[in-house]
Amino acid sequence: MGFIGTIIIGFLAGVVARFLIPGKTRPGGIIMTTIVGILGALLATYLGGLLGVYEVDEAAGFIGAVVGSIILLLIYGKVTKG
Incomplete structure (x- = not known):
């Protein structure tokens, strides 16, 4: 996937x-x-990669990106409430 594709999926x-x-x-x-x-x-x-779900050169799919984004949003919420 190219740079533009990464931005669109992101x-x-x-x-x-x-x-x-x-x-x-x-x-x-x-x-x-x-x-x-x-x-x-x-x-x-x-x-x-740490959990063995993805291989070394394999990127996360759309669902993985959403889950990662949710994790980041939850961390952002915890940091900004303090």
């Missing part, structure tokens, strides 16, 4: 994660949504 994963997590745990804006989605995909790939 944006879509960020949008789904923002929709699934209600409240003020969501940073605003289209750029932040895309960044959260891309970082969520990277987090899911890393955690999936």
Whole structure:
């Protein structure tokens, strides 16, 4: 998948994660949504590799990116409430 594809998948994963997590745990804006989605995909790939779900050169799919984005949003919510 190319750079543009990564951005599109990251944006879509960020949008789904923002929709699934209600409240003020969501940073605003289209750029932040895309960044959260891309970082969520990277987090899911890393955690999936540690757990043996993904191979070394295999990236997380869309569902993994959404799960990673949700994890990041929950961490963001905990950090900003304190």
